[in-house]
Amino acid sequence: MSLSSVPSFLSTPWLRIKRNLQVKNGWEEVSGALGDLGTFIPIVIALTLVNHLDLGTTLLFTGAYNIITGLVFGVPMPVQPMKAIASVAITPGDPLTVPQIMAAGITTAAVLVFLGITGLMTVVTRWVPLSVVRGIQLSQGISFSITACKYILINQALGGGSGGGGARSWVGLDGKLLAIAGLLVIVIVSGVGEVTRDLPQMEAHNVERMENLKMADGKSHSEGNDLRGQSKDPELGSSDIIVSHTEILEKMEEKKMMKKRNWIKSITIPTALLVFVLGVVLAFIRQPSIGKQLRVGPSTPHVVHISRRDWRIGFVRAAIPQIPLSVLNSVFAVCKLSQDLFPSQDAVSSFSVSISVGLMNLVGCWFGAMPACHGAGGLAGQYRFGARSGFSVVFLGTAKLLLGLLLGSSLIHILSKFPVGLLGVLLLFAGLELAMACRDQTTRTDAFVMLVVTVVSLTDYTSYGSAMGFGCGMVAAILLRIRETKFWEKLCRLMPWMSQHASTEQDSATQY
Numbered sequence: 001m002s003l004s005s006v007p008s009f010l011s012t013p014w015l016r017i018k019r020n021l022q023v024k025n026g027w028e029e030v031s032g033a034l035g036d037l038g039t040f041i042p043i044v045i046a047l048t049l050v051n052h053l054d055l056g057t058t059l060l061f062t063g064a065y066n067i068i069t070g071l072v073f074g075v076p077m078p079v080q081p082m083k084a085i086a087s088v089a090i091t092p093g094d095p096l097t098v099p100q101i102m103a104a105g106i107t108t109a110a111v112l113v114f115l116g117i118t119g120l121m122t123v124v125t126r127w128v129p130l131s132v133v134r135g136i137q138l139s140q141g142i143s144f145s146i147t148a149c150k151y152i153l154i155n156q157a158l159g160g161g162s163g164g165g166g167a168r169s170w171v172g173l174d175g176k177l178l179a180i181a182g183l184l185v186i187v188i189v190s191g192v193g194e195v196t197r198d199l200p201q202m203e204a205h206n207v208e209r210m211e212n213l214k215m216a217d218g219k220s221h222s223e224g225n226d227l228r229g230q231s232k233d234p235e236l237g238s239s240d241i242i243v244s245h246t247e248i249l250e251k252m253e254e255k256k257m258m259k260k261r262n263w264i265k266s267i268t269i270p271t272a273l274l275v276f277v278l279g280v281v282l283a284f285i286r287q288p289s290i291g292k293q294l295r296v297g298p299s300t301p302h303v304v305h306i307s308r309r310d311w312r313i314g315f316v317r318a319a320i321p322q323i324p325l326s327v328l329n330s331v332f333a334v335c336k337l338s339q340d341l342f343p344s345q346d347a348v349s350s351f352s353v354s355i356s357v358g359l360m361n362l363v364g365c366w367f368g369a370m371p372a373c374h375g376a377g378g379l380a381g382q383y384r385f386g387a388r389s390g391f392s393v394v395f396l397g398t399a400k401l402l403l404g405l406l407l408g409s410s411l412i413h414i415l416s417k418f419p420v421g422l423l424g425v426l427l428l429f430a431g432l433e434l435a436m437a438c439r440d441q442t443t444r445t446d447a448f449v450m451l452v453v454t455v456v457s458l459t460d461y462t463s464y465g466s467a468m469g470f471g472c473g474m475v476a477a478i479l480l481r482i483r484e485t486k487f488w489e490k491l492c493r494l495m496p497w498m499s500q501h502a503s504t505e506q507d508s509a510t511q512y
Contacts (some may be wrong), residue, residue: 020074020390021311031270032387033396036078036378038148038427041079041415045158048412050090051098054368055412056299059404061369065360066397069374070390073352075342077334077393078378079360082108082371084322098368099306103314104369105361106306108322113358115327116351125332125350131446132473133336134438135453136328137376139469141435142458144377144427153425158420168421173282179421182278186271186429190385190437242465272385275422286378290417295410301367324467326373330357333376335439341383380437381430389429445480452476 023029062079069077085104089096096104115121150156153176155166170176200415284290306314331353338348357373365371382392402410441450450473457469 009282013253016074017071020071021394022389023391024312024388025386026391027270027273028386029389029392030386030395031273032076032382032385033384033399034272034276035383035387035426035430036080037272037276037379038151038381038423038425038430039080039083039375039378040143041418041423042151042156042158042420043086044088044370045412045415047081047101048409049225049416050095051101052303053098053101053370054409055415056228056301056404056408057301057368058370059400059408059411060298060301061360061367062372063397063400063404064371065364065372066393066400068397069356070392070394070397072356072390073338073347074345074390075338075348076379076382076387076390077338077348077356077374078382079372079393079397080375080378082322082326082373085318085371088318088385096314097310098433099304099310100314101318101371102304102365102368103306103311104199104318104322105365106317107311107319108326108371109358109361109365111319111323112326112331112354113362114284116354116358119351121327121331121350121354125335128332128474129446129477131441131449132453132470132477133332134441135450135469135473136457136466137333137337138435138438138450139330139454139457139466140333140375140377141380141431141433141438142454144431144434148424148426148428148429148431151427152176152421156420158416170210173286174419174421176421178282178419178423182275182422182425183428184274186425189269189271192432230295263391270386272426273322279418279422280414282419282422283414286417287413290413293410293413294407296406297408298405299408301369303366304368304460321464322371324464324470327354328466328470329376330373334374334379337376337379340437341379377434379429380434384433385426418447449473449477449480 043053044053044058048055065079069079082105085101085108088104089101112121112159114428153168155168168174168176331350334353335348335350336467338345341346353374360373361371387393438450453469453473455469456472457465459465
């Protein structure tokens, strides 16, 4: 369809959608689309088997969410389960009912929409220090990695039944050796994700442009002038994206060294796709009767009736611990990570993300779809395995829709036999990628605040761990800010009597 055939009032949205779906490497986009399954599949299996969640309906709605977010944001924005709600819902001995789960999702969504529409989310985002956000990301990355190691080393009863807790056997169709082999293949093929294409798009563009400027103005560069700040070249963008000349040279040298030592990277191997396909094949081998248990046809969505008691239980038990986690991880951390990975994309903001999460659940939860959100871990996982545009999540959403329409809830028979160790492999790399985003905290002050948030978040094993870590990190950041001399100087200017008192004490000390 050519642009000339598009009505004028639709030309701008059409251009934006076309840009958001640009693909450089289709196989990598497909592979990246599956990078978040290490989180998605285990929680969906647990909610389906323990709480009788309608898997077919969940696939239909989450697939639609994926497609819409891919078209709107233009980045591989993940659609994940709300983890705090899921954790409370599958509590042994006292699980939540489907109406209570939906009530928790709707009330959480209502709070996020309120914060987004009123602008409170944007205001808070501006005042939260980067070191605090990095602490949230680091704690989530470490938490994901620990969970992944448990998936690999320990038998898991995802459906709440027996058989969990014991050490996983070394051999077998879901043994440790299988997971370790998957780890080795991914590391050999993609290393730590340091290929040239993993540089953010705008940063790579800036490196190329700065290299051209260096060649055109050799004298200026030979004197070692720093290129940080406003550039005369309009294509270089704003000053906060431009890196120093020394950093540019280091990046270019690093790229050259990577090309020399990483010969295998010239071959495009969609590792996450291979792991997923292997897992599906092994699921059929582990239980050959799966084919007979599958049923053709979609699930029929229906409106969930939520009683007053369901509203109260869902809000108190599940929504209250989920709200701070959604604000911190689904909004703050996602926006910052998206800016780091895709600085040229301006659609991801605290307002747009909070509204997106809110609308997803204000619609889907009324029909029994799993409460869903965006997450920094999912974004990191999809980016780690090759996703670079909205096409990856549009592809994933289309696959979910087709599976939901074709197999409906009977798909649970395949997912329940998927090797958990392989899910752990995908989740491990997602967690590590999220944690590595924190390597820019190089000063002692920033590192201190970041580690305070991380340690407190991981120490508090309740659903309020992230909120506690956030609170402690903000207190630490404020106290450290107060210690700075500039703060006291500003305070003295605002309160003249303090400056007079300080000067009097200083004169007295001098005379003494």
